Amino acid sequence: MPDAAEMMDTPTKPAIEGSAAAAILLMLLDENEAATILKHLAPDEVRQLAKAMFDTANASEQQIGQALDRFVVRSRDVSALAIGADVRIRTVINQAVGNVRADNILAAVAPQRSAASLEILRWMDVEAISGLLAQEHPQVGALILSVLVPDVAARAIETLDEILQADLVLRAAMLTSVPAAAIEDLESVLASANVDGQRVAKQAIGGPSDVAKIMKKMPKSLSERTIRALKKTDKALAQAIEEEMFIFENLRDLDKKSLGSVLRSVDAAQLAVALKGADDDMVDLCLATMSKRASETIRDEMAEMTMVKRADVDDAQKTVMTIVRQMAASGDIMIAGGGDDYV
Structure with missing residues (x-):
């Protein structure tokens, strides 16, 4: 049995971070299996994991063990009902009431999935997005602006013409839901990205709250100028945005x-x-x-x-x-x- 001195000299095993543990687990999987998992993640999550995979490429046996231990512990909290639940629920409802009735029921109660076209926007760089905003119809641009992460949207709009900036902000703030036709217009714009066309249910995006988040990411001079321009068009809407900004x-x-x-x-x-x-x-x-x-x-x-x-x-x-x-x-x-x- 080691004496007290030896026990004090034994280093404490450092806890491995979540992203590092996930990266190690992905690298232990078959390439196709790892790729299948990554397809379900958001762009920022993929970037974070990619960096973590490089950082943990020389992981020690101890770190690998920690990652596996963490996975086992976390897996105990996952309900067996959740695995493949979406497919099972849809199959059961289809068999019970038929495809047409099932579609109507599930459209109302199932969690909404983002259209592929909206998801592809999240992978584009700021310069490409800014180019789209400058070239496309402002209504399509407003839809693009509302889908983006606020800081990306703020950077994409920063280089645009002042009049177009105000027009895009106005249209984005007035969005409440998006009809399928508008999504189809966006899909045609992104056709070169091989986005699968599909009709989708209306999605709640945009509005003063989302625009306020974008405006807060802008430099002071640009946000103030945009608000002043917006007040000339719709004073009440401009005030609503200002209220949401703080x-x-x-x-x-x-x-x-x-x-x-x-x-x-x-x-x-x-x-x-x-x-x-x-x-x-x-x-x-x-x-x-x-x-x-x-x-x-x-x-x-x-x-x-x-x-x-x-x-x-x-x-x-x-x-x-x-x-x-x-x-x-x-x-x-x-x-x-x-x-x-x-x-």
């Missing part, structure tokens, strides 16, 4: 001084209603910027409230955010954003 939850991103400045400008009763809909951490964060007396007053008002309508909470929070945007516009506070220097 929501009540994002108060966490303000520094303590800025947050305190904002909250001191809000009516105490209205702030109490706004915080009534926030979690305890947010309440503590906000009240920590105030004097002891002021914070106690707010807490007392919140305690005296019973049931508060969600609509009243939303209105109070919007009022707070209106003050945030006014103070940001006047330069009194700085709002952190995802772009180069968005305030």
Whole structure:
């Protein structure tokens, strides 16, 4: 039996990271089997795994063992019902009610699958996407813009003409669902990528929320210019996008001084209603910027409230955010954003 000194000298076995473990498991599989698995992953996941596979090419026996152990442990949490569930469910419903009725039922209840054309966009580089946005009809461009990851969309739109930028943002913000005909137009645009044509159900994409995420990734000057142009066309829509760009939850991103400045400008009763809909951490964060007396007053008002309508909470929070945007516009506070220097 080793003595205490020897036990202390024994190095602790380092835990292997998830991506490294997955990479090792893929490399242990047959090439065709590994390729089949990768086909079901998103572009970013494939890129991450590809890098991890290079990094773990010289994995030790110990690391391989850790990866296998991790796989076994995680596999215990996977329900046997989940394996091949989609195919089994569709087969059962088809046999029970026939193909036509089954299609109608499954179209309403089955998880939606992205059209192949929308998926292929996620694999294209920014320059190619930007070229598509510049060449194609703005409605097709708006669909492309809405499907992309926000930071990719922001970079793709950055080099476009100012008028086209505003038009694309307007159209993307007005999207709610996409008919099959629009998907078919996009499929024809991407025909060179060998996308299989197929009619698909309407998909909920786009809208002010998605556009706001894109705008936050843009440099400050570009986002401000685009919002100004959008206001000339649809002021209400531009305001909706601005509201989505910085929501009540994002108060966490303000520094303590800025947050305190904002909250001191809000009516105490209205702030109490706004915080009534926030979690305890947010309440503590906000009240920590105030004097002891002021914070106690707010807490007392919140305690005296019973049931508060969600609509009243939303209105109070919007009022707070209106003050945030006014103070940001006047330069009194700085709002952190995802772009180069968005305030």
